[in-house]
Amino acid sequence: MVLSTLILMTCLSIVGRSLNSVFNSDLAQAFSPGLANALLATGVGPINGDFELVEAGMAFTIFAFLPLCQLNDSHASVDIFTSRLPLPVFRFLRMVIDVVFAAVLVLIAFKLFEGMESKRASGQTTLLLQFPVWWGYALSMLGAVAAALISVYIALSRFVEVITGRVVLPSNLEAEH
Secondary structure, eight states, rough: OHHHHHHHHHHHHHHHHHHHHHHHHHHHHHHHHHHHHHHHHTOOOOOOHHHHHHHHHHHHHHHHHHHHHHHHTOOOOTTTTTTOHHHHHHHHHHHHHHHHHHHHHHHHHHHHHHHHHHHHHOBBBBBTTTBBBBHHHHHHHHHHHHHHHHHHHHHHHHHEEEEHHHHOOSSSOOOOO
């Protein structure tokens, strides 16, 4: 929903910016200055702060998709060589990759928290809308923490698979590439 809203807002801002340019053009002002000025008076133009909203919204959207992508094992992967490995070796390699990925996601969540605290402490706000920058960090951190928790669960599950030899998580959920 956030991504769709950002797309709609961007389109409306572009249309508003274009209409504003048309109504302010020499041609529109020469042929129908009254109509052009009346339409301009309605506030036709770009959405104020659209870049700021897109910046914060896209960060949130990316981190909101990360837990789902991690849970469904939908990250892009190239398995030209690994698909031919013996099952125990493949499981071990997969466990190592998931452990490293979990460590990276935990680090990202931690650094995002540090960044949020830094922005909150400094009181930094966006230029046009003047909303605190840390709000975008906080929203993004929700997804980052969820992704980190899910990735730790998956790494632990892969560890159990290597130790016991039984399947804990399905392994054929990857995206088709």
